[in-house]
Amino acid sequence: MAKSKPRNRNKNRTDPSKPIKPPSDPELAALRDKKILPVLKDLQSAELKTRSAAALAIANIIEDTKCRKLLLREQIVRILLEQTLTDSSLDSRAAGWGILHNLAIEEEADFCVHLFRQEILTAIGGIVRSITETIKSDDPPLFKLPVAQQKLLWTLTSSVLGLLTSLGEAQDEIAQEISNNLDLVAFLFDVLSLNGSPPATQSEALSCLTALTEDNKNLCDQLAASESWLLGLIRLTDTGGLPAVAACGVLHNIFTCLQWFDHNTPKEGTSDSMLVPVLTASMDEAGAQEDGMNGNASNSEQILKLALEIIASIATSLQEALEHGSKFEKTFEGFDDKAEVTNGDDVMDDDEELGEVDEQENEDEEDDEMDEDEMEADMERVLGNGPEDDGNGPEEVTLDRLVRTAAPRVLALATPFGTSTPEQEAIRLRALATLTNISWTVSSIDFSSGHLNSLHTFWSALAQKIWDELICVVLAKNTADIELASTITSLAWAVCRSVPGAFRPTEEHWKFMSLYQASKKLAVSRTNGTKPGSDEQSVDSFQTLGVKTIGVLGQLALHPASVELNREIGVFLITVLAGIPETPAADAVEAMNQIFDIYADKSYAFDEAVFWHDGFYDHLEGMLPKAKNMTKGIDKRKFGELRARADEAVLNLGRFLKYKRNEKKQKN
Template sequence: MGKSKSRNRVKHRNDPTGKAVKPPTDPELAALRQKSILPVLKDLQSPELKARSAAARAITNLIENTKTRKLLLREQIVKILLEQTLTDSSVETRADGWGILQNLVVEEDVDFCIHLYRQDILTAIESAGKSILEALNSETRPFGNLPKLQQGPIWTTASSIISLISSLAEAQDEINQTITGHIAIPKFLVDLFANPATPNHIQCETLNCLAVMLEDNKLLATQLIDREGWFLNDLMMTKSNFSDLKGVAACGVLHSVFSSMRWYQHNTPMENYTDASLIPTLVRAMDQTKTQDNKSPNESESENQNQAIQLALEITMSIASSVQDAFKDESKHGHAIKSKEFKGFDDSGLMDEDAEPMEDIENDDVGADDDEDEMDAEAPEDETGEMDEDEMDADMAMITADAMEISEAPTEDSGLHLLVQTAAPVILQLATQNNEHARHAIMAVSNIAWMVSMVDFSDDYPENTYDLWAPMAQHIWDQIISSFLTNGTADLVDATMIAGLAWAVSLSVGGKIKIKPGEHRALMALYKESRPLTEQELRAANFILDLDDAFGGLAVRCIGALGTLARSPAPIELNRDIGVFLLTVLSGPSDTPPAEIVEALNQLFDIYADRSYAFDEPVFWGNNFLQRLEEVQYKVKRMAKDIDKRHFPELRVRADEVVLNLDRFLAYKRKEKKRAQDD
């Protein structure tokens, strides 16, 4: 038997991280490396404290430049920081090291955070956090007795670490779960906030970091409730006593906890532990006339106030979005939530003998994934060939309504009611001002409008919620949307935002918006001007658009807004203009994005859902919409089957639904017409 080779071969290998870095081949970069990078890295590792401090300041400046930053990373600055700078005996040097890492995270993308995580940065953070708490709680050397120059590096380090934790938590769910598992890190944040020596700005940073970590993180929320119950009580007091940045930041943490635990008005285990309790604090923070206390703030106060307003708007947007989750969580049957999008319906006996056969479409090989995707077969023919009026009404209801229901109506102190009654007027003031808050304010108003549009205001629902909203919706249209449509802009991000607002506001009142002459044509022109956003525009729109949502673009939003304006009781001429426009979208070029076709069809389904509408006979039948829709059936079918459901699953599902529903919608309209003739 031959001798086995030794398994311990590591000692014969060189440390790959210790290899000399090859200089760049580009002459300019090579010169930069020699002149700026190598000397400063040498000083960063100098035994002289002054040299290390000077090097840290120089590196901070170098990080701002892309070329020099990449050269620093190439020279393994992260390795130097982790192995030397962050373990330095000098607290000032350690603070400099954490500051450099924070700046690198700010300038680099998410992949850099993942790289730090794989380099075990969490262990270093845990150790640094422990050292900070020990310094704050030292009995032998009380922190309050230390000179300001010695306190400064502690707070600088704390701020950098908090920023790093927040960036790491946002970078990847796996990282956030690992941070949660490092019990010492969340505890460090909680204890740092609670320490009486902690400055106000550090407390705010701590709360903002916890809010990020708690997003969709039930494990961490449960840990805080079980182990740090006093902390939540403290936050409830903070948000009640303060309406500045600290009070708003406390609202952010509480909102994240409530959302993760799914605590809503109907099921909260502790009274007032719901989003509704946060709205008064957020409104006070957003109301500039109150927060300024009739005096001109200094620069620092003004910055804090602007940060509080911005954060309050973001939290309010999230609360508005979570109202839908509260509705879904209700277990009893109550008010139906109306849906802005087509949901499909029962496939029972809707085809008649006059329906166009679809076999030629079904058998056409038009998609790469046809072999694994079979569309529903055409509906069985109605044996009687007739549908009575009740059946027809029920059938159409399945096309234009969502089957989801919610339980008992929200009370007047519910989140949605408070958003409409107290938050919306203040947010609207911000939205009409030409300042840094206008965009976020418009998006917050839009979110509230979407939530209102989803509620069926039946007799059990507090009627004054809708009564308060309806005139406000018209005011929003007059003050913001009309102004935009009149003046226009070359900024497609703003255009996308306003089109979404127009859709949400119009839908929230069932299309009952009084528009000025020609405004619907301005929306049509905006649709024609739409184009894919550039990479720069996408980055600018990051806080506005869901960039992964095919239905979030400008064109689809214009289609949605126009469709709601054409609903009954829209004037016949307005309805005709919009109906023809939607058909033009369907008959447009073959490269028309599928999302636009899907939304145009869904809007047509809603607009012409009932023959009793005044425009049904003169527009739908008078302009031969039935034939024009039949002519695009094949195109729509082909469009759906061309969508790769592995890469675009939601888009494919919605496209498949609209193919099926178009067929059934036409069958319904034929039977509807036949019955009208028989009558």
């Protein structure tokens, strides 16, 4: 990464003493005079009640884009940092932090970077110390404070936690600064361990930890080294509801970052395998609440979305775990290096909360401390270590639970049902993407050794159900929803790869061909009428609907497909290549790769009947010069991956033609 240019700290800096010019737009100028300036004046009033009322009023108008931009123009951040956040009134301070939190949510990441440069972490450190003193105080204890004051304190805490999350997500440098501040990290666990901490606030703390622990080895090492912190997170997974799911997200980040896989973990059971049952149980509970229209529907949707997101990530990282295991565990023989994993992206229980202790024990601080043996025993109890009944080796527990436990639940959420709300449809799309990740992971397993026969049988039946009840149903509706079509095509590609030759399409292959034609029209519309080939050199060129449909069709044409089906798909692929240079380069690359796989073996029934009889060889030989020109036209400096893969495909095409010529001579 190139070094950034030194910043000119004086350039374009507004002089606080210099009057700010009103906007030239009459509507904005009127809004500024009537609404913005008066409330900012009140925010700096000498009257306590006036300041508090103004802070609350500003917090309520932040979501309005025009008001927000005007407030920023009038230096609301400077006023907050210099006055409101240090106000003598807790009401004003809480509202001020709420304003900053909302601004961070509504604005781009640059806003958080600006706050960081204004040393916002120093201000956060001060308010965190104040909050910690209050929640840990015995004089008076938190639960004896007035209810209104307790509510205000938790509102303030949530705002600070939310702001920390936004800051951590904005830039790696900021995340590291937060992670290196042990007081801030300890504050997160103080919130989690406090008896009576609201579930929503716990979830905020866990969201912050999730953001900070992503690809952050230093912090993950710290959390893993503190057995009390790690044990606290594991205990939280037993509490149910959103905090349990959010705790799974933090633990998954730790396990992934530190490579705590099933076969390679310092404590047996501390891997993603322990998270899958928690996530599926939470999904079942949230789904039941949603179906029964009981409880908080919004909270149930949060649980489902987050649980699906974590399961999808577990599925993606599982391939790395299997690769890692194959290097150290000779007993595992089920990984196929050729496959790639792709990402296509409450109701609380009454269980005791994290760190809950009896009041009588609190009277004696020494009783609160565990010795090493007690801590070890408690960890064993929480992990539930004991005889496994999975029937697989310890290195395959996550895979087994992902396939047998998680996949059927995810399928249930992804299956079409009657009329649905936009929120339910969003969950369904996420479930489809999660099922795709699981399918891609399964497609990377080599089941030929036979030691996973039971799992393979289970998955094969489930894959057929996915094809019949989900993929075929969506295709039959001829949906005009491009996002749904792209997602279902990703799933079809992954499922077909996971169980090669298992599906016998009736008309589904025609549906995918129609989707490919639709993808070409979509490409034209995106490029304002220019040829589709001008859009293929995008960052996601190999994730387009066109590439996905080619991938699905290629899998359906593989042996033991019928000669008729193979011919129909083969002609389609040859036609795609015949369209060069109008055909997008990524589409052409995928079509060539599929042809190489389909016609790789002369023993297949369709080799002579289709490849040679229908003149595929001649067509491929004739388009080779066009393919070479297409590749040369890709700027390798701008589109390195596309150029590299196109070069490889064209090189392989020459080799493939030579191989088929020699194969034909030997046969004759």
